[in-house]
Amino acid sequence: MRHLKINLGGFVPISTVDWSHQLSFVIFLSGCPFRCPYCQNYELLEVKELRDSEELFRELDEAKMFIDGVVFSGGEPTERIDILTFLIEGVKKRGLKVAVQTNGYYPDNLKRILEDVDLFMMDVKTVPEKYDSLVKRPDALERVERSLEILRESEVDVEIRTTLFRSLHTLEDVERIALWVSDFPLVLQQGRPENAWDEEIRKERPLTRDEIFEMARVAKKHNKNIKIRTAELGEEEYEDHSIRREAVLGEERSCKSGKRDGYSRSYHGRCCER
Amino acid sequence: MAINVQRMSLSRSVEEINIIKSDGRKEKFDPNKIAMSLMKIGVPYKISARITDMISTQVYDGITTKQLRTMIINALLQYDEKFALRYKHSHELLVRTSRGTLEPFDDEKITKSLIRECNLDRDTAEKISKKVKAQLRKLNVQYLTAPLIREVVTVALLEEGLEEARNRYTRLGMPVYDVTQLIEHGSKENANLHHNPETIHKFAGDQILKEYLLVSVLPKHIADAHMRGEIHLHDVEYYAIRPNCLQHDLRWFMLHGLKVDGTGDHTSVARAPKHASVAALHAAKILAASQTNMAGGQAFDFFNVFMAPFLKGLSYKEVRQIAQMFIYEMNQQYVARGGQVVFSNVGIELDVPEFLREEEAVGAEGKIVGTYGDFRDEAQMFAHAYLDVMLEGDAVGKPHLFPNTIVKVRDRSFRDDEQRELLLKVHQLFAKYGTPYIANLIPKWQTENANYMGCRTRLDSAWGEYTGMEKPWEATIRTGNIHYHTLNLPRIAYEANGDDSRVFDLLDERLSLIEESMRIKHQIIERRLQKDGVLPFLTQKSRDGEIYYRFENVTHTVGYVGMNEFLKYHTGYELHEDDEAYRFALDVAEYIREWTKEKQSETGWRWSFTQTPAESTAGRFARLDLRDFPKAIVNGDPNDPKSVYYTNSSHIRVSADVPLYKRIQLESRFHPLTNGGHIAHIFLGESYPDPEALMKLTERICKNTEVGLFDYTRDLTTCKNCGKVSGGLHERCPNCGASGDAIEYYSRITGYYQRIGSGSNKTGGWNSAKISELKDRKRYTV
């Protein structure tokens, strides 16, 4: 098999939190055109070293039996598209699924991998007028819009993610983002200030799950598919009540079919649908 | 004050009068001494002088001390009875007894006790007691006490070179200072127990029974091997009285009713339960009552299955109430083993296992109400209810730490929707609190039934097959482990110094010590059960006279600590570093397993090989080895002996940077060998894992590895201020920012979840070696 020197920034051999309900092997590729102040992986913004792809695939082979797929993260994994396509090919050959996390700065590169990717997780970081200044890239908004367009027209599964911070996102911002990407599922993630690149952000208090829940309520008005993701309870699908919370707290719920009145449901509410 | 007796009118010279003392020595008669001793007890000067005068006229050469004293008492009696009595007391050795009375000292009592307790012949015993008496006189103490006399006797025994006799004659107990410390500050060694009057009594009692074991029950060479840290005996405070643990059969009590004292003589006797809630309360009391007879875990296998017949027709809400009652009982009966909760365990079946489907189901009032196969829905409903209560946590959002919940995964568990639904709830519980355990009965090496406790103790039906029981699965209940012994493997490596065959020689040597101790334990417990009758809960009988506890099925367990460090010293590699070294470790494990099989056929008793939980042993062995072997390989900071520890059993070093599945694969190959118990821990990071994905991971682990028992352990920070639980150990509550006493830390120590400490006292609950391990644990952010 072909070897390649790759911009590997690190990997997590097994994860449940990077791809909903899937077990994934997460590969971080270094290098990124953006400079988001809350970036958690700021050590990967520059490509510092290249490593042999062989090393990575050996690890992947050991994990294979336990995982569903591979998530490419970064950095911006689509920046070096030749490396990414090479890696995706290796992953597919092993019968594993592929997800790519992207900031949408390389629409043309996205096009090249559309066919081979099972899920795109694309960041929409803020409302349009704040975009370029937040990520410190003059043409960011324009390219992000083009990427959204490409994804919109494709068949591939897409999930849009917004990582939320107290000092960066107002309730209104979230509502407008939801409207902007109303045709995509939207995940509102609780940002972790303590790991942020920017020292000022590091000092601030994270938004609580309750606050994010409120944002989701507002977002839901424009987007029927809202999830939230917090440290407290992980990923939850937003409905007017939180099914996950009820499940986690073991709260009693009545079951519509009446068959199992009072069972607390699994958070996806499967109990009567069997 | 000196009295000038010369000035008194002495009628004759006393120059040549000698007194014979009790030990035969002669002493010159001295009137001064008599006057002095009278004045000392408050006899007025004049009277003293007069009596001294009088005595001096009556004494004769060769008078004994005793005669002289009688003479003085008689003289005093003529003046004042009170003085006579006082004089008598001041010249007699008086012993203050434990009954609160004063009695004259009698050396014959010592003689007799030496003959009775130490098997001394009368001459030697008399010689010692005479010597002691003289010694005591010289001491001039106000009151003698029995302990003081005993101390003097033991010294006299040592002086005569009778060391063995001294060991038998000595008292057991604690220095006054230590008792004060214990009362005021609690036990240093066992900080995880709440400091209260019950635990103070427990520790004081433990101290005596521990010493009793080492000086009186075990031969010296075994006690020494334990003290040196070559082997570890476990639960030394309970060794001489209690067997270790028990998997109960709830059906027995549903049939026969409940006598918590085992006899029904001392307190109320309950009939077989009629209502589900009573059945649940009985269940809680069974575990508590049994705990008073035993050292270790108390468990119900098939808990939800055996409860099921009582739940017919109840609404989910009612069932949940019943589960909740039981769980709170297990966390709030603060009574066992000196003010602790019971070490309780519950085995949950996701479905009624095949071999139980045709078994007669015991229902209300002990009536047979069909077979357990008829109660599948109820068994599953109870499992749901139980898990829901566990998920809810307590009133302030903390996890319920007990019972240890063992979820048994069998062949169809991942294929059947209803079982999957339950499993998902189990994984929600993992995601939130990390508290349950997965018992994986899927691998080929597992037997028809196997049960586990949180501490990992395992019983399987292989013994039932081996002994030809009609229902082999019944070999897994109404019995348990009698005792644990643990091998210090790294010590063997240091002593073998790289020589393979020496390793096995040393193993043989240590194992034979363990065998010897195990035989002693077996005989002791047999005697306690059958002759002394001190384990009445266990020996209680059914209506047809059958004894509850199946002593014939108890297992004799040997375990090990530090395979990883053993290997590192012996081969230069750790378990995860080299295939050949790893195989050698498997060989060592195999060797011990074979040894237990040999013992099984030699003794006709059940023997098991286990991965010792080693809550304190891992630290103790490492500390002792570091002291005696400068080259010892330990984890933690060698400059801080309190922090050092060995890796438990054949676990991969907790801090090793290996992927989760590799850790599990490497560890799981020891599981088929360790039939007495094993566990693999997966330490999770801070993030809240996705339960559905985590369940997939469980499925793949269960199907692709040999693992028998495992868990996902999540470190928790709980907050009393806002009632939220956060993953990871945080200085402040990530939700509301509270700190100090408002936040508490939890994690799995070895075989159960335990409080680590609080925001203001971070390490109150765990021993320092385990705290050091906690810091080192590699956590997987999954």
Ligand code: SF4
């Ligand atoms: S796009 Fe992602 S990797 Fe790049 S700076 Fe922003 S947060 Fe960091």
Ligand SMILES: [Zn+2]
């Ligand atoms: Zn809080």
